[in-house]
Amino acid sequence: MQKDVIIAGVGGQGILSIAASIGLAAVAENLRLKQSEVHGMSQRGGAVQSNLRISDREISSDLIPLGSADLIISVEPMESLRYLPWLSENGWLITNTTPVKNITNYPDLEEIMAEIRSLNNHIIIEADRIAREIGSPRSSNMVMLGAAAPFLDIGFENLEEAVRELFRKKGNDIIEFNLKALKAGKDIASEEISK
Amino acid sequence: MKNLMLLGDEAVAKAGMDAGISGIYAYPGTPSTEIMEYVQTSGQASDGGIFCQWSANEKTAMEAALGMSFTGKRAMVCMKHVGLNVAADPFMNSAVTGINGGLILVVADDPSMHSSQNEQDSRYYGKFAMIPVIEPSNQQEAYDMVFHGFELSEKYRLPVMLRLTTRLSHSRSSVKPENALSQKELSLPEDPRQFVLLPAIARKRYKYLLSVQDALEKESEDSPYNTITEGTDKSVGFIACGLAYNYLMEVMVREGLDHPVLKVTQYPLPGILIGKITGDCDSVIVLEEGYPFLEEMLRGFPVTDKRIRGRLDGTLPRDGELNPDHVAKAIGITVKEGPAVPAVIKNRPPSFCAGCGHIDMFNALLEAIDDFGPGRVFSDIGCYTLGALEPFNAINSCVDMGASVTMAKGAADAGLHPSVCVIGDSTFTHSGMTGLLDAVNDKSSITVLIGDNSTTGMTGGQKSSATGRIESICAGIGVLPERIRVIEPLRKNHSRNVEIIKEELEYKGVSVVIARRECIQVATKSRKQEKKHK
Numbered sequence: 001m002q003k004d005v006i007i008a009g010v011g012g013q014g015i016l017s018i019a020a021s022i023g024l025a026a027v028a029e030n031l032r033l034k035q036s037e038v039h040g041m042s043q044r045g046g047a048v049q050s051n052l053r054i055s056d057r058e059i060s061s062d063l064i065p066l067g068s069a070d071l072i073i074s075v076e077p078m079e080s081l082r083y084l085p086w087l088s089e090n091g092w093l094i095t096n097t098t099p100v101k102n103i104t105n106y107p108d109l110e111e112i113m114a115e116i117r118s119l120n121n122h123i124i125i126e127a128d129r130i131a132r133e134i135g136s137p138r139s140s141n142m143v144m145l146g147a148a149a150p151f152l153d154i155g156f157e158n159l160e161e162a163v164r165e166l167f168r169k170k171g172n173d174i175i176e177f178n179l180k181a182l183k184a185g186k187d188i189a190s191e192e193i194s195k
Numbered sequence: 196m197k198n199l200m201l202l203g204d205e206a207v208a209k210a211g212m213d214a215g216i217s218g219i220y221a222y223p224g225t226p227s228t229e230i231m232e233y234v235q236t237s238g239q240a241s242d243g244g245i246f247c248q249w250s251a252n253e254k255t256a257m258e259a260a261l262g263m264s265f266t267g268k269r270a271m272v273c274m275k276h277v278g279l280n281v282a283a284d285p286f287m288n289s290a291v292t293g294i295n296g297g298l299i300l301v302v303a304d305d306p307s308m309h310s311s312q313n314e315q316d317s318r319y320y321g322k323f324a325m326i327p328v329i330e331p332s333n334q335q336e337a338y339d340m341v342f343h344g345f346e347l348s349e350k351y352r353l354p355v356m357l358r359l360t361t362r363l364s365h366s367r368s369s370v371k372p373e374n375a376l377s378q379k380e381l382s383l384p385e386d387p388r389q390f391v392l393l394p395a396i397a398r399k400r401y402k403y404l405l406s407v408q409d410a411l412e413k414e415s416e417d418s419p420y421n422t423i424t425e426g427t428d429k430s431v432g433f434i435a436c437g438l439a440y441n442y443l444m445e446v447m448v449r450e451g452l453d454h455p456v457l458k459v460t461q462y463p464l465p466g467i468l469i470g471k472i473t474g475d476c477d478s479v480i481v482l483e484e485g486y487p488f489l490e491e492m493l494r495g496f497p498v499t500d501k502r503i504r505g506r507l508d509g510t511l512p513r514d515g516e517l518n519p520d521h522v523a524k525a526i527g528i529t530v531k532e533g534p535a536v537p538a539v540i541k542n543r544p545p546s547f548c549a550g551c552g553h554i555d556m557f558n559a560l561l562e563a564i565d566d567f568g569p570g571r572v573f574s575d576i577g578c579y580t581l582g583a584l585e586p587f588n589a590i591n592s593c594v595d596m597g598a599s600v601t602m603a604k605g606a607a608d609a610g611l612h613p614s615v616c617v618i619g620d621s622t623f624t625h626s627g628m629t630g631l632l633d634a635v636n637d638k639s640s641i642t643v644l645i646g647d648n649s650t651t652g653m654t655g656g657q658k659s660s661a662t663g664r665i666e667s668i669c670a671g672i673g674v675l676p677e678r679i680r681v682i683e684p685l686r687k688n689h690s691r692n693v694e695i696i697k698e699e700l701e702y703k704g705v706s707v708v709i710a711r712r713e714c715i716q717v718a719t720k721s722r723k724q725e726k727k728h729k
């Protein structure tokens with residue numbers, strides 16, 4: 001088993017919480033893991049990504065080779081397309097719909113969505129709306145993680161446990177909201193896949 | 196012991212503590228910052244009384260670490276690659292004094308310049324100083340080699356350089372830790388003059404350094420970290436240094452290739468191992484993260500060995516960090532890319548945070564300087580360097596830390612008036628203060644605009660050396676008290692701030708304007724903390 005995942009977003013959106021949850025769950029399943037992160041200049045509102053590789057064998061490279069990512073998870077629509085050259089033939093792209101318009105020349109959102117829809121394997125999730133609906137607007141990243149769950153080959157209960165671990169210090173209410181968000185994301189993705 | 200999921204930086208930090216360091220010194224700089232941060236937030240450091248405070252700059256950090264080594268204790272000092280330029284003087288001379296307690300200098304290089312002005316390769320500094328360099332290829336090695344490095348350091352009584360590159364510094368993987376060693380007892384150098392580099396002593400010390408070179412090379416030959424893996428296809432062999440080894444393995448395993456490979460993670464270079472692989476194979480591809488350090492030596496000058504391939508003959512890109520795709524292409528394997536990036540996608544460079552005080556500072560400066568015309572604002576390195584980008588286009592230089600003050604001085608000495616510099620508070624104390632003293636002494640007409648957000652913002656909000664003391668430092672250096680102005684960069688103060696800056700631009704002499712408002716990131720973080728404690 002090996003999964004290569006690119007997690008994309010804009011500096012400040014907290015994509016590392018997604019990476020960290022998958023990481024914890026992978027460790028619980030005794031899988032090996034390499035997770036490269038962006039620290040530094042780009043964290044100031046620039047494009048950021050994390051290359052996450054999980055496997056039952058030894059992983060050599062910290063970076064995912066071109067054309068071999070099984071999954072791109074993006075918390076921002078334009079950013080989801082930036083890493084297409086890394087996506088494998090049968091790979092999936094899962095993206096949130098809320099744009100971060102911190103540049104003056106942000107493209108027309110419809111054009112971006114059209115590009116996403118033109119891909120064979122894609123899931124578009126209104127993660128911010130869903131997070132608001134369950135009463136936890138800040139849990140949109142966990143909605144995205146939930147949406148990625150069916151593709152990860154990791155037991156869902158281990159992802160839930162990872163979320164508990166990650167938010168342990170923040171108290172039970174926050175944990176419950178994030179678990180709800182995780183479940184909501186998973187349900188939508190499962191529905192989309194079976195379509 | 197339980198495995199830990201650690202960044203390369205964190206693995207080095209954890210290993211330092213487990214190897215019994217008594218202190219760690221550093222100035223922040225991507226990609227090295229997380230080493231010190233890990234120690235500072237670990238219970239192990241506070242329990243063990245491990246000293247772990249930020250220094251004013253890399254030079255002071257290096258010297259303090261050498262001072263700790265003088266007492267017989269183990270010490271670590273960390274910086275980014277360009278930081279070693281700042282620390283180069285104590286660094287070069289520490290190879291001549293040698294050490295007492297083990298000393299590891301960790302330098303994190305940034306090939307591809309993700310967050311840097313250049314991509315200089317610190318291995319040259321290691322060779323320059325003639326000390327051992329270790330260059331782990333993965334997180335576990337980063338951990339293990341710290342122990343190995345301290346042993347080498349104490350065996351030869353020399354500092355050891357541990358070189359990291361961005362991708363290892365900032366990539367996480369599982370690390371198996373060892374039992375922690377206890378710290379060393381205080382014990383002064385046996386020879387009381389070891390550290391006194393008067394010429395007569397320095398010559399002796401230098402001869403010692405020269406005399407151990409063969410032994411250091413032998414250490415590299417025998418090191419468990421420099422290994423040859425045999426292969427049946429000798430049409431090409433590989434020498435892979437540090438992290439590059441992983442990219443090679445990625446491709447070789449995937450493609451089922453079987454070539455001889457020499458992995459190099461300890462320097463000085465192991466001549467016998469290298470001779471073996473270059474002798475055995477028809478050609479050799481050299482994979483190095485950084486400059487073609489080894490490749491250039493093997494090719495000879497003028498080029499004598501054309502069988503050596505790498506960055507210099509176009510087999511690999513001449514600049515930038517390596518990746519598995521570059522390595523695959525170098526071997527002649529076609530890389531099958533996914534879909535192209537659609538044309539609608541725009542670049543997203545970093546930008547000021549919403550609500551950042553630097554925005555209001557630049558708006559005020561731009562209006563104040565409008566009458567004088569463009570091209571006279573020297574600046575420096577920090578978040579405020581983003582003032583170079585649209586829509587501000589507010590600064591005309593960013594060279595090295597502190598250079599804004601001295602470049603403005605040079606331009607003023609040449610007759611440019613007004614001549615302005617924009618510098619952050621941490622950069623000012625790092626190396627802007629000395630330049631200000633030059634300007635005061637020479638009565639150079641410069642306006643120093645200090646963007647004082649009371650933190651080291653660009654690297655993630657570390658403690659800034661002189662928070663709350665910037666005015667008194669400037670006054671102490673000799674800036675006239677009435678020429679030290681403090682403004683609060685807020686939109687509501689805009690016209691008043693423009694006026695003040697204008698007055699100082701017009702003044703002939705040294706003036707300082709401190710634009711003070713707390714970094715929005717730090718302010719938000721401390722507000723959250725406060726809420727938690729209530």
Ligand SMILES: Cc1ncc(C[n+]2csc(CCOP(=O)(O)OP(=O)(O)O)c2C)c(N)n1
Nearest residue numbers: 224278576577578619620621622651652653
């Ligand atoms: C010699 C050297 N050391 C460290 C760095 C890394 N570095 C870049 S900007 C910066 C912090 C600047 O802080 P400050 O001057 O307070 O400005 P701010 O980012 O807070 O606006 C650091 C440490 C560097 N580029 N060069």
